[in-house]
Amino acid sequence: MAVYTTVSDDALAAFLSEYDLGVPRSFKGIAEGVENSNYYLETDRGRYILTLFERRADPKDLPYFIDLKRHLAAKSYPCPAPVAGKDGEALRKLEGRPAVIVTFLDGLSPQSPNARQCRSLGAGLARMHAALADFDLRRPNSLGPASWPGLWRGRAETADSLQEGLALRIRDDLKAIAAAKPQSLQIPRGTIHADLFPDNAFFLGDEFTGAIDFYFACSDVLAYDIAVCLNSWAFENGSEYNFSKGAALIAGYESVRPLEQAERNALPVLCLGAAMRFFLTRLVDWTDTPADALVRPKNPLEYADKLAFHRKAVSAGDYGA
Ligand SMILES: Nc1ncnc2c1ncn2[C@@H]1O[C@H](COP(=O)(O)OP(=O)(O)O)[C@@H](O)[C@H]1O
Numbered sequence: 532m533a534v535y536t537t538v539s540d541d542a543l544a545a546f547l548s549e550y551d552l553g554v555p556r557s558f559k560g561i562a563e564g565v566e567n568s569n570y571y572l573e574t575d576r577g578r579y580i581l582t583l584f585e586r587r588a589d590p591k592d593l594p595y596f597i598d599l600k601r602h603l604a605a606k607s608y609p610c611p612a613p614v615a616g617k618d619g620e621a622l623r624k625l626e627g628r629p630a631v632i633v634t635f636l637d638g639l640s641p642q643s644p645n646a647r648q649c650r651s652l653g654a655g656l657a658r659m660h661a662a663l664a665d666f667d668l669r670r671p672n673s674l675g676p677a678s679w680p681g682l683w684r685g686r687a688e689t690a691d692s693l694q695e696g697l698a699l700r701i702r703d704d705l706k707a708i709a710a711a712k713p714q715s716l717q718i719p720r721g722t723i724h725a726d727l728f729p730d731n732a733f734f735l736g737d738e739f740t741g742a743i744d745f746y747f748a749c750s751d752v753l754a755y756d757i758a759v760c761l762n763s764w765a766f767e768n769g770s771e772y773n774f775s776k777g778a779a780l781i782a783g784y785e786s787v788r789p790l791e792q793a794e795r796n797a798l799p800v801l802c803l804g805a806a807m808r809f810f811l812t813r814l815v816d817w818t819d820t821p822a823d824a825l826v827r828p829k830n831p832l833e834y835a836d837k838l839a840f841h842r843k844a845v846s847a848g849d850y851g852a
């Protein structure tokens with residue numbers, strides 16, 4: 532359960548008095564998620580999510596995330612809309628942490644997405660990129676390749692304790708990615724979600740109905756978002772790549788924005804990089820999650836296994852593109 536910060540009755544009452552949201556009916560910690568503390572809030576006027584930002588969120592980035600969601604919502608892209616208080620501000624403090632209220636989005640996150648859902652998700656991702664094409668704020672990817680050596684430092688022993696010989700393989704992957712210089716790729720850039728996992732996408736049946744959790748959004752190559760999605764949507768049983776799902780996801784994306792050849796060529800290194808990013812943050816969380824936090828850290832080995840698949844991929848064809 533992702534609740535790092537407990538909200539007292541008095542603090543909640545004082546916080547809600549800053550809004551015009553009616554009378555609270557329900558307030559509960561949310562079981563899913565790992566990054567921030569999330570609460571479900573229902574009042575007589577509607578349903579909301581209250582988020583308190585925790586360790587990885589840099590307070591100076593929060594206005595960027597709020598503006599980004601406002602931009603998408605203004606374009607009728609289905610995502611949570613930030614709720615402003617009586618003073619017009621969406622960002623304030625609760626229990627000493629930065630906090631926002633956003634609107635509740637309906638839909639279900641697929642546990643095991645099928646190929647039709649992958650196709651719809653790919654199209655939804657491309658529509659998001661299109662809707663953000665004129666979003667003019669910039670935020671560097673704080674979990675991009677430059678951050679990985681720092682995340683990895685001092686973790687070799689933990690990696691080897693999870694899987695024999697893993698540290699050596701990770702060192703080799705980091706060297707291979709650095710040599711490929713993914714930051715210098717001459718391919719389309721824009722604003723990306725950077726964490727569009729199945730638990731951050733909602734569906735009604737097989738139709739993508741919206742995205743949540745934009746708190747890793749940043750300026751980067753657009754195809755990196757596809758790489759994140761191939762990693763999180765197209766594998767089964769951890770490490771088995773499902774070609775049909777990957778092909779459907781890419782085809783869905785291309786039904787809105789066809790990929791350039793250079794983007795296709797970059798897919799293997801972008802997929803390796805995306806798997807590395809999630810392996811490393813999971814490895815850090817595996818040992819550094821506070822003992823009293825109500826959260827289930829995610830398994831880093833799932834991404835160590837995906838790295839093994841990407842190491843062998845030579846072209847976009849290996850992913851179904
Ligand atoms: N706007 C929203 N509408 C509906 N449910 C939401 C919304 N925001 C978050 N949730 C629920 O809260 C869970 C955790 O949210 P998420 O933003 O993924 O947390 P974290 O960033 O802390 O990992 C989601 O899986 C979803 O069930």
Ligand SMILES: N[C@@H](CCOP(=O)(O)O)C(=O)O
Nearest residue numbers: 564565566726728744809829
């Ligand atoms: N998607 C990441 C962790 C971030 O958590 P989320 O619940 O905000 O998606 C992972 O799976 O490692």
